[in-house]
Amino acid sequence: MILKNKNKIILSLVTSFVILSLAIFTFAAEEDNINEQVAELKDILNSSSSYSAFQSRMILNSVQDLLESGIPFEDTKNIIENSIEESFDAYSVKKVFDVILETQQEGLPTEPLINKVNEGFAKNANKGVIISVISTKAENLKKANEILNEARQEGLKINGGEEMVEILADSLENDVPQESLSWLLKTGTGEGKSIEEISEISEELSYLSLMAYDSGLSLEEISLLFKKAIESSNNIEEICENIQTSLDAEISTAKLEGGEGKPSTTSDSETLPASTTESPVEIGETPTQEAGEAPTETDSAPEPSTPPAEEAPSPPEN
Numbered sequence: 001m002i003l004k005n006k007n008k009i010i011l012s013l014v015t016s017f018v019i020l021s022l023a024i025f026t027f028a029a030e031e032d033n034i035n036e037q038v039a040e041l042k043d044i045l046n047s048s049s050s051y052s053a054f055q056s057r058m059i060l061n062s063v064q065d066l067l068e069s070g071i072p073f074e075d076t077k078n079i080i081e082n083s084i085e086e087s088f089d090a091y092s093v094k095k096v097f098d099v100i101l102e103t104q105q106e107g108l109p110t111e112p113l114i115n116k117v118n119e120g121f122a123k124n125a126n127k128g129v130i131i132s133v134i135s136t137k138a139e140n141l142k143k144a145n146e147i148l149n150e151a152r153q154e155g156l157k158i159n160g161g162e163e164m165v166e167i168l169a170d171s172l173e174n175d176v177p178q179e180s181l182s183w184l185l186k187t188g189t190g191e192g193k194s195i196e197e198i199s200e201i202s203e204e205l206s207y208l209s210l211m212a213y214d215s216g217l218s219l220e221e222i223s224l225l226f227k228k229a230i231e232s233s234n235n236i237e238e239i240c241e242n243i244q245t246s247l248d249a250e251i252s253t254a255k256l257e258g259g260e261g262k263p264s265t266t267s268d269s270e271t272l273p274a275s276t277t278e279s280p281v282e283i284g285e286t287p288t289q290e291a292g293e294a295p296t297e298t299d300s301a302p303e304p305s306t307p308p309a310e311e312a313p314s315p316p317e318n
Contacts, residue, residue: 038063041077045060051090058090066104071100071104078118079096079097082118086124092131096130096131099113099131100114100134102138106145108141108142109141109162109165112137140173143168144166144169147168147178147185151189164198168185168202170202175219175222177222177223177226187234205226208243209222228242
């Protein structure tokens, strides 16, 4: 019996040693791979005259953290190459990486952020717009995760957590009130609805929210409209219909009062603008723009002219 137990202990120790050795070997191999990737990105930075030696080291430090956290090498490389091509300053590149890294470290999906960055490069958006967009997206992912955790704390079992976070974040981006999405997740899960069904309802709420905004309602008014509809019924489909009915009534009232409604607009913090024929502001030119702020108008305003009272004012020049 003693010999048998001794053999079990020896076998257990050998197994533990083998597992530990494999873990060390795997870690060493991953570290070597990351070092090779960092060296490749260093060559790309050094081949460009965009950054000083100090700025390149600063970017590479962020790159090291990104790769070690699990961000794909190709995505990191793509951001660096596009940043050089678009003449982004080193501090803006670092800010982009910092937002992605913080989101990754919080266990949130980073693919939506990387997609936004790539979208910005494709549209030739300036650095301030890209940073503002991904910062807003990161905040919406955090809020969406809060909604998910709150539902789980109430004992609800929700599958596909990361996918659900992205769905909720998209709706938050479209100004659907956070409390409405919390209600949707809890009620939908309680009714046994699938992720696909909750996603469809979330998209419908996004559509209704955008319609409400375009009709001239403020965010506070939209939130109140959604709240009243939720309080009017326990059925998800009925609530969506109630929101639609209330919204139609608001639009009709606005038309009767002679209101034209608000034109459809989207802030820079939510959607990246399409490329225009105007050349973007180069680095070092004025006006400068802080990271995260909406771009400012650079054209000077036309001098006001006061036409004589008897004459009709001439049409503005194109």
